Amino acid sequence: MDSDRRGQWLRGVLDLCVLALLRDGESYGYQLAQSLDAVGVGPIQGGTLYPVLLRLQRTGLVTARWREGDSGPARKYYQLTDDGRAALRHGGNAWLAFVAPVTSIVTKGVDG
Amino acid sequence: MNRLVTVAEMTLRELARRRGVILLLLLMPLTFWLIRRDSYVGQSVRALLLGISWAVSTAALFATSAARELEPRLRLAGYRPHHLYIGRMLGLWALGLAIAVPFFLLTVVDANNLRYGGIAVAMLCCVAVAAPFGMLIGALLPRELEGTLLLLTVVAMQMLLDPADAGAKLTPFWSSREIATWAVDHTDDGYLTRGFLHGMVVTVLLIVTVAGVFAVRLRRRRHLHHVPIA
Amino acid sequence: MNTDDWLRAFAAELYQRRVGRDAARHVVAEAATHLREGGGDPWLVFGSPQAYAAAIVESIGTAPGPRPGPVRLHARGITKRYGRQVVLRDASLTVRAGQIAAVVGANGCGKSTFLRICAGLVSPDAGEVTVSGRLGYCPQQGGTADFLLPDEHFVLVGAAQGVPRGPARRAGRAAARDLGWDAESAVLARHLSGGTRQKLNLTMSTLTQPDVLLLDEPYQGFDQGSYVNLWDQLTRLRDEGRAIVVVTHLLNQLDRVDLVLDLTPAHQGGRS
Numbered sequence: 080m081d082s083d084r085r086g087q088w089l090r091g092v093l094d095l096c097v098l099a100l101l102r103d104g105e106s107y108g109y110q111l112a113q114s115l116d117a118v119g120v121g122p123i124q125g126g127t128l129y130p131v132l133l134r135l136q137r138t139g140l141v142t143a144r145w146r147e148g149d150s151g152p153a154r155k156y157y158q159l160t161d162d163g164r165a166a167l168r169h170g171g172n173a174w175l176a177f178v179a180p181v182t183s184i185v186t187k188g189v190d191g
Numbered sequence: 192m193n194r195l196v197t198v199a200e201m202t203l204r205e206l207a208r209r210r211g212v213i214l215l216l217l218l219m220p221l222t223f224w225l226i227r228r229d230s231y232v233g234q235s236v237r238a239l240l241l242g243i244s245w246a247v248s249t250a251a252l253f254a255t256s257a258a259r260e261l262e263p264r265l266r267l268a269g270y271r272p273h274h275l276y277i278g279r280m281l282g283l284w285a286l287g288l289a290i291a292v293p294f295f296l297l298t299v300v301d302a303n304n305l306r307y308g309g310i311a312v313a314m315l316c317c318v319a320v321a322a323p324f325g326m327l328i329g330a331l332l333p334r335e336l337e338g339t340l341l342l343l344t345v346v347a348m349q350m351l352l353d354p355a356d357a358g359a360k361l362t363p364f365w366s367s368r369e370i371a372t373w374a375v376d377h378t379d380d381g382y383l384t385r386g387f388l389h390g391m392v393v394t395v396l397l398i399v400t401v402a403g404v405f406a407v408r409l410r411r412r413r414h415l416h417h418v419p420i421a
Numbered sequence: 422m423n424t425d426d427w428l429r430a431f432a433a434e435l436y437q438r439r440v441g442r443d444a445a446r447h448v449v450a451e452a453a454t455h456l457r458e459g460g461g462d463p464w465l466v467f468g469s470p471q472a473y474a475a476a477i478v479e480s481i482g483t484a485p486g487p488r489p490g491p492v493r494l495h496a497r498g499i500t501k502r503y504g505r506q507v508v509l510r511d512a513s514l515t516v517r518a519g520q521i522a523a524v525v526g527a528n529g530c531g532k533s534t535f536l537r538i539c540a541g542l543v544s545p546d547a548g549e550v551t552v553s554g555r556l557g558y559c560p561q562q563g564g565t566a567d568f569l570l571p572d573e574h575f576v577l578v579g580a581a582q583g584v585p586r587g588p589a590r591r592a593g594r595a596a597a598r599d600l601g602w603d604a605e606s607a608v609l610a611r612h613l614s615g616g617t618r619q620k621l622n623l624t625m626s627t628l629t630q631p632d633v634l635l636l637d638e639p640y641q642g643f644d645q646g647s648y649v650n651l652w653d654q655l656t657r658l659r660d661e662g663r664a665i666v667v668v669t670h671l672l673n674q675l676d677r678v679d680l681v682l683d684l685t686p687a688h689q690g691g692r693s
Contacts, residue, residue, distance in 0.1 A: 109458045125455045126467035130480040155451050197580035205568040260563030268629045269581035415541035420554040
């Protein structure tokens with residue numbers, strides 16, 4: 080039940096996570112997946128991540144270009160656009176406004 | 192112009208590759224010549240001219256039959272009917288000249304006391320008439336065999352009819368026979384003029400008929416409306 | 422199924438779902454890069470090729486293949502009798518730019534006749550056909566010159582549009598390659614196998630860049646690979662905005678066509 084529920088949460092917030100990660104500079108799919116795993120969000124499969132990236136690209140929140148990496152093959156690097164920055168601010172605030180009461184309620188429940 | 196030349200060229204290429212057929216076609220005038228050679232030069236010249244007419248018209252018949260399925264789609268591809276039949280005719284005339292030249296040289300080398308200019312004109316008449324004649328038969332008769340038999344009949348009739356006979360003038364290759372008489376028997380110039388005129392008229396008539404047949408066969412059908420894309 | 426097989430299947434799925442060629446290439450390349458860097462079983466990382474392709478289509482919008490354009494072929498009320506026998510009764514078909522229509526039906530139900538009427542090679546007893554733009558027609562057989570080389574066919578067809586020899590030859594060979602045929606060899610058409618000659622036939626009909634392409638069972642003598650190439654080629658032409666009509670008695674490709682006209686008697690008229 081845990082991974083199932085986590086998956087549902089992720090679906091709602093993965094785009095925000097990706098936008099947030101791209102705030103500090105461009106990145107590519109595999110690196111983004113590793114970063115998400117490293118901060119503890121958990122393993123994200125390509126089949127989940129890339130459709131999100133493509134949707135962000137299509138709506139103009141990120142741009143992408145193919146570039147040779149320092150080592151290894153050419154990768155598709157994503158950058159945040161101004162629209163993406165605005166969407167991150169907006170969506171991030173909305174998320175925080177959402178999770179704060181949720182956390183407070185759930186905390187009471189868990190503690191009690 | 193380019194379209195005409197391309198059709199003519201492809202006609203020539205196709206025929207040039209039918210080596211077996213071409214050799215057999217050349218065999219006929221040659222044997223005609225050789226068989227009659229010892230007896231009377233006039234006979235052998237006439238037979239030679241008929242042989243050339245036969246060879247060129249049969250080649251025209253084959254070329255036309257072979258293109259029967261191809262032509263409608265070339266029409267769709269953007270050729271007009273006259274590109275197709277005039278182009279093919281040009282190719283056949285070129286082939287006819289290529290066939291006639293060596294035979295003309297044969298008469299020059301092998302026979303004396305001829306009006307060689309007359310022989311040349313007679314051969315030109317043969318070639319001029321034979322190409323559209325063979326094409327017409329090829330266009331009207333659906334199969335090569337039937338066309339070949341019809342051609343054979345015409346050539347045989349031409350050989351057997353008395354040229355002085357009024358009906359003989361209705362045969363397509365009468366011109367060459369008349370001119371040959373002038374060239375061989377040194378008759379008066381009337382033979383040359385009559386023959387030449389006959390050759391011209393028959394050629395023009397055949398071209399017009401071929402044009403008509405092709406225009407009908409490759410016509411734009413009434414039920415089909417073409418609209419350009421805006 | 423190893424990684425390469427998975428990627429191939431995925432690419433085919435994207436193509437089937439009419440994802441744009443460039444977009445599909447990028448998505449496949451990105452998946453390949455990801456798998457190379459992270460390793461792992463593509464079935465676990467991305468799921469099945471079908472499911473992932475569906476997810477991609479959902480992300481980058483509905484299939485970006487061109488929507489059907491203006492009407493290119495409009496045949497209405499086509500009736501044809503041979504003697505007393507009515508071969509076609511009031512058959513109608515409308516095909517737009519970017520559509521493939523299949524004409525199906527039992528043997529002898531007038532499929533080829535219908536196509537020949539659309540091509541203007543046969544007159545109907547009633548009915549009219551309107552064609553917008555250039556018309557291309559590929560007969561069931563014949564239509565090639567026995568004693569010419571493939572290159573000479575291309576030159577002959579090209580000259581109809583004033584295309585010079587060099588470009589006509591190149592265009593013909595390129596179109597032949599799309600059907601998996603190397604047309605450079607100097608073999609007369611009469612020495613080509615049935616299937617290869619049919620490829621020549623087909624190449625000739627696409628060479629003039631027709632807006633409306635009429636094909637009469639164009640796959641006679643094809644092996645399985647050529648058959649697949651043919652349908653890929655037709656899909657490509659469709660996506661370029663051509664209107665295509667294929668006469669066929671094979672029904673297993675009908676999922677790849679946009680319209681079906683069934684000429685079987687008592688069941689006439691188009692349905693989509």
